[in-house]
Amino acid sequence: MYFNYNLTKQKKNIIYLIILGVFSFLINQHYANRGVFPIDSFLIFDAAYNITIGNHPFKDYWSITGPFVDYVQSLFFLLFGVKWFSYTLHASIFNMFLCLSSYYFFSKLGLSQLNTFLYSLGIAMLAYPSIGTPFIDHHSVILSLLAVYSLILGVLLKKNLFWFLIPVLTIFSFFSKQIPSVYLAIFFSLVIFFLYINSNYINKKNIFFLLLGTLFTFTIIVAIIFINEISIKSFLIQYIFYPVSLGESRIESLNINLNNIVNQFKFIYLSILPLIIYVFFYLKKKIDNKNKKDFICSLIFIGSIVIFIYCQLLTKNQVLIFFLIPVSAAFSHIYIKKYFKKKYLIYFVMLIFVFSTVKYHLRFNQNKKFMELINADLNIAVDANKLDQRFGKLKWISPHYLENPESEIDLLINTKNILLNKNENKIIITDYQFFSSFLKNKFASPNKWYDNLSIPNKENKYYDDHKFFFMSKLRDNKISFLYFIGKDKHKMDFFRELIDENECITKKIYNEILIEFSIKHCQL
Secondary structure, eight states: OHHHHHHHHHHHHHHHHHHHHHHHHHHHHHHHTBOOOHHHHTTTHHHHHHHHTTOOBTTTBBOSSOHHHHHHHHHHHHHHOSSHHHHHHHHHHHHHHHHHHHHHHHHHTTOOHHHHHHHHHHHHHHSSTTTOSOOHHHHHHHHHHHHHHHHHHHHHHOOHHHHHHHHHHHHHHHTTOSTTHHHHHHHHHHHHHHHHHHOSSSOHHHHHHHHHHHHHHHHHHHHHHHHTTOOHHHHIIIIIIHHHHHHHHHHHTOOOOHIIIIITTHHHHHHHHHHHHHHHHHHHSOOOGGGHHHHHHHHHHHHHHHHHHHHHHHHOSOOOGGGHHHHHHHHHHHHIIIIIOOHHHHHHHHHHHHHHHHHHIIIIIISOGGGTOTTOOGGGOEEGGGTOGGGTTOEEOOGGGTTOHHHHHHHHHHHHHHHHTOOSOEEEEESOTTHHHHTTOOSOOSBSSOSTTTSOOTTSTTHHHHHHHHHHHHHHTTOOEEEEESTTGGGSHHHHHHHHHOTTOEEEEOSSSEEEEEOTTOOO
16 A cells, blocks of 8 residues: 555656646747847847857957856757757746756655645746746846755755755856855855854765865866966956946945835745744744754745845846745745644645736736836737748747837848848847847857946946957957947947047948948057
8 A cells, every 4th residue: 555655646746747847848938939128038149159159258258247048058059059949948948947946845845746736836937937038137046046945955855966066056156147146155155154063964075065066166167268268357357346346336226115125025025924933933942953954944045035035126127036936935835834734824825826926927927027018919929030030939029119010020121131241340239139140240249238237337447448358359350340230229328439539430320220330441
């Protein structure tokens, strides 16, 4: 009888895992094909293509974030071709990996199979589908969350694999985006030091594998830097020093108010409330060594959630951490069942989970709020394969031409045809970061992307470093033309200054989104 029960449980696990794997993959593929927000949707596309032809971040293009995502996407392009499917495949696999890892994590913490399945389903709905394409913020938060999973499992199970994975995931998260991994690394270090000194929950072998994971990851990073001849100075300026200067200004200007702190994240707070109650009651009672591990894990989880929320506030972007609601609800569910045994608390957590998952699924997946398409009529989206067959099943509508996506596609087709006939050395400056790859342009645009953060302003001490880097790429590659695609990109302060300082630059307008600046007669 016991054997039959285990066999049945194992079969259920397999069925649940198959359903979750297929669902988490397909839901992201589906929503990735519904509309675009060019500066975000294509952020990684040309950057990854550049790597496949030998142009690398920090060396050939100025990059303040996301090299890990660029390099991983370049592998997808090499394996499956430079096309939209290869692009969304990356994000869909990441969504699936998070979903299945969450199922494993909750199972190891003692949650029932059905509840583990339901919470993992919610995570799959709210994690990557809000954007659908590889994105630095999503990668960074997901990898950081997996590092939290690894630390908790490392404490509970003492398996060396999890201690090895903690630095691997944290460092790769850092090379996706600097936060939240920096704050989590400090938090993890304090927790690990405290546990090593004051308890027997961590042994020397665990620390050895923690250091081995760190060494392994840094070996890969150092190898990439040296093999591709990336300047250490360029890396430090672009990825460490300049972003730190941005972070300082963001911390100083952080707007702390009731809406930002409470209202935005109310469902995360509600879903974690039973866990906070558990911590409160645990502290009031005499510490029981038998349950001390659970208490430590609850503190690790709560501390990590606080860091995620703080870093979301710092980014000042659309909120992407709503998938922490099912994660928090599942964690609370585990503790309610183990320590409170109150069904009404479980119903409360499940109600918060179901309501918020449906709410944010409709808002961010169906109505595409993260993509600034909440007011769009997605029914008028047009087939993007009219622009290029490599766009496959993408239905094109963007915030730039919200009411007339057909007009935007026609302009992009016209722009593509014009540029196909321009054979002199050129760079393309645009939010539509697929032109270089589709035109097979061998020169990387000197910036990974162009906005008021990626380019230092004139008051920033790294302005001259950026200017020298940008101008040296124009000179070294003997660039004759700068092509700006998209309204007003050439009016950014940096380019306005460049044009004003060089009377030799001539301008030609081709259509309402394409402007050519000739610099072939300039001595820059």
